[in-house]
Amino acid sequence: MKNNKVTHYLSKIEYLGNKLPHPVTIFLIFTVILFILSHILYTLDITVDFKGINPDNNKVENQTIHVISLLTSSGISHVFTNVVENFTSFVALGPVLVAMLGVGVAEKTGYLGAFIQKSVANAPKSLITPTIVLLGILSNIAASVGYVVLVPLGALVFLSFNRHPIAGLAAAFSGVAGGYSANLFLGTNDPILSGMTTEAAQIINPNYIVNATDNWFFMFVSTFLIVIIGTFITDKIVEPSLGKYDSPKHTTFNEINNKAFKWANISLAIVLVIIGLMVVPSNGILRGDNGNFIDSPFIHSIIFSMMLIFLIPGIVYGIIDHKIKNDKDAVRLMSDSLTTMSEFIVLIFFAAQFVALFEYTNIGTVLSVNGAELLKSLHVNGLTALIILILMTTMINILMAADSAKWALMAPIFIPMFMQLGVTPEVTQVAYRIGDSATNIISPLMPFFPYIVSVAEKYNKHNGIGTVVSVMLPYSIVILVLWTILFIIWYLLGIPVGPGTNTTI
Incomplete structure (x- = not known):
């Protein structure tokens, strides 16, 4: 009965969400509202004074922020003057298009389908969901690769088990975005956030240092919590609510050419060995300064590596399977891969304008600082204040999706405040990261959200923002509650x- 009620409410959310105009129209409406709102707040001379981290020198400085009118x-x-730059510099655009050059070829030649079928043929069905969620979490070591590769792959894996592809998409997305800060290993975000936290902590104690490893114990354990949550929500709530998926267009893969599959895998192994030789040795070409792996050319170029990992075996498979007879066929497949992304590119153009203009107006900054001042004025104890910080971050996250940008703004406010309450900067940073992760999966302003919608549309043209939000809402709520x-x-x-x-000072 309870599950029926949940399904009913999720269906209502999906119905109402999909009754909204096309996402492009929604972003246009948001942009018009932003023009009007920015001018009203500008006319009222809304400003905030605070200490924030200057991204140019990574130092805490006194800042006065004005709302800027459009x-x-x-x-x-x-x-x-910024329309083109807003579009071309949008976080999700480059990674998605570059990855699709490889993924699209591997899919269209049949190699990707063959690889999935062979890989899951003998895998226990009960392990598919937790594996997808775990891989989603682990993918955050390599920045955005999880969004552009693993989320659509999750849908394909579920499809190969005759399960609903949107459930596979949701499982992967819950790990990649909902469990964004959790991991068994250190990721690219850890040194960035810890550096900002250090700068903020030194407002109170000039000698205080926060290291990249200082949240690792909690995030390590959190990984297993997110896997459990993602598995339970997918198998017990989301997939039953979706019903049976029976579109003939996507229920079968092409017949596997075993010879092509063999040589494609050999080419894949060669690619992996070559990349490994440049990454594994401490003095490898793609290692960073002093052998650094986290902040290295390899991590910064991971999307290109992933493109090669899909593209080369995809081409080899296509040549032996006679889908690629010459260089023109290979180029045509790459072109076709990007053609399927045309609607996504249009959506990104309008989404990029709104996100960039929202940031330019400083409205998000003003709201964040005022929210922080409100929390300070409540004069609550450490734990209560930390819980409020988590909840406040979840709300700010819907308007400001870039985690490092939010923390650059929030750290100089909250870190000194919590230090005065006796809470260490490391613990405050954990609270922020929980709130920053939980609502990623339901925020339309999250840079990769339009791409997730476009992947969902592949399986049903009627899928839209309402579909993705309704599917991901249970994950968001349960992750927030249980992680807190x-x-x-x-x-x-x-x-x-x-x-x-330490927990307390």
């Missing part, structure tokens, strides 16, 4: 969140 002469000039409960227990027991850390 309807003044300078605002209109900014709009016209884990944090509360951890805090009350005084368990270190990382090596050599």
